[in-house]
Amino acid sequence: MVSILVMNPEGRFINKVREYLKKSGFDVINVEDRLVGLRYLSRIPSQFVVLVDDSLAGRQACSQIRYFSNVPIITICSVNSDDVRAIMLDLGADTCLSYPFSTVELAARIHAVLRRYRQQRSSYTVNNLWA
Amino acid sequence: MSDASPKIKLLVIDKDPKTAERIAISFKVCYANCTLISAEEGERGLALAEIESPNMIIMDISLTDRHGFDVIRDIRLFSEVPIIVLSEEQDELYMVKALSLGADDYVIKPFNPFVFVATVRAILRRVSVYHYEQEDLPCLVAGNLTVDFCNRQVLRDGNPVHLTPTEYRVLYQLVRNAPKLMTIEALKRHVWNYNNHLNPCTIRKSVAEIRHKIGDDNNNCNWHIVNERGRGYRFVVSRGADKMVDEVGAKNLDV
Numbered sequence: 519m520v521s522i523l524v525m526n527p528e529g530r531f532i533n534k535v536r537e538y539l540k541k542s543g544f545d546v547i548n549v550e551d552r553l554v555g556l557r558y559l560s561r562i563p564s565q566f567v568v569l570v571d572d573s574l575a576g577r578q579a580c581s582q583i584r585y586f587s588n589v590p591i592i593t594i595c596s597v598n599s600d601d602v603r604a605i606m607l608d609l610g611a612d613t614c615l616s617y618p619f620s621t622v623e624l625a626a627r628i629h630a631v632l633r634r635y636r637q638q639r640s641s642y643t644v645n646n647l648w649a
Numbered sequence: 650m651s652d653a654s655p656k657i658k659l660l661v662i663d664k665d666p667k668t669a670e671r672i673a674i675s676f677k678v679c680y681a682n683c684t685l686i687s688a689e690e691g692e693r694g695l696a697l698a699e700i701e702s703p704n705m706i707i708m709d710i711s712l713t714d715r716h717g718f719d720v721i722r723d724i725r726l727f728s729e730v731p732i733i734v735l736s737e738e739q740d741e742l743y744m745v746k747a748l749s750l751g752a753d754d755y756v757i758k759p760f761n762p763f764v765f766v767a768t769v770r771a772i773l774r775r776v777s778v779y780h781y782e783q784e785d786l787p788c789l790v791a792g793n794l795t796v797d798f799c800n801r802q803v804l805r806d807g808n809p810v811h812l813t814p815t816e817y818r819v820l821y822q823l824v825r826n827a828p829k830l831m832t833i834e835a836l837k838r839h840v841w842n843y844n845n846h847l848n849p850c851t852i853r854k855s856v857a858e859i860r861h862k863i864g865d866d867n868n869n870c871n872w873h874i875v876n877e878r879g880r881g882y883r884f885v886v887s888r889g890a891d892k893m894v895d896e897v898g899a900k901n902l903d904v
Contacts, residue, residue, distance in 0.1 A: 600761040607767035626748040
């Protein structure tokens with residue numbers, strides 16, 4: 519089961535979405551505090567991070583995650599702004615969604631990113647064996 | 650590394666030639682070494698994807714001869730190349746279908762060039778951490794020191810030297826940019842990822858460790874890490890000692 523860490527400092531992540539993700543077979547862990555989320559991630563590796571925060575602190579959290587982990591990140595922005603999107607993507611996010619978004623789209627994107635991530639991991643192991 | 654402008658080859662499949670043009674313009678900004686191939690029909694695009702093996706495919710869903718979904722499916726039969734779908738269709742069902750068939754991202758037209766390039770970069774980062782660092786990076790051989798970029802290994806007199814990941818990154822930056830000066834700022838940016846709280850001593854310590862480990866402290870070497878006080882470091886090789894050999898040559902040397 520894929521465990522998803524949802525970092526959601528303002529408590530905006532709608533319960534419905536969480537329920538939907540749980541139904542789709544994901545194990546959802548919701549964290550409200552960024553630091554708690556980072557600490558959690560550094561100790562217990564999750565397979566996926568959904569970051570519901572595009573504030574300055576959220577951006578920082580995004581690049582901090584990239585500092586120690588290669589975990590896929592989807593960010594959900596509060597505004598539909600192209601600038602914010604480009605920034606989040608450059609800071610290490612894999613995909614960027616903005617409100618309002620559909621749960622189906624979120625799940626489809628999570629699957630798409632996970633597929634790529636798994637491939638990358640397998641190519642790494644092949645690489646190690648080869649080296 | 651992203652700013653070293655890696656060579657990438659893009660395939661654009663779109664019935665409107667203007668799209669390819671717009672993509673080309675957006676890409677020239679960030680990827681100077683990018684080659685763009687374009688096809689207007691699905692069949693031709695499929696053929697090009699097979700022959701040219703591009704690094705990324707950008708395609709529209711509505712094509713004249715075949716449906717875009719079929720093209721995605723057919724590409725996935727033989728290749729794992731990243732596919733970005735660029736479509737006018739705003740319906741989420743199209744998006745979900747494209748993503749589930751194997752596309753990596755779905756961007757709605759008209760697109761913002763900055764976001765688009767950032768998206769491509771994000772996907773390439775995922776895909777190519779492995780490819781780019783492996784590809785066409787020669788080894789540096791300077792006297793008794795060999796830096797093997799392909800295997801991420803440093804050899805001194807033929808014996809592997811153990812460097813910590815940070816030390817390797819510092820050495821990598823110095824050697825790749827030799828004999829240019831790597832400023833403290835540049836090192837911070839490339840090695841420590843813009844960490845502003847970084848203690849300046851950390852860089853000094855890393856360089857000192859590298860020097861110690863690869864034996865810069867004895868005078869017989871024909872290469873040195875030179876400190877420009879207050880500005881940065883440079884990797885200098887004395888004349889005649891350096892030669893860049895390609896992968897094959899390096900392997901022969903190792904034997």
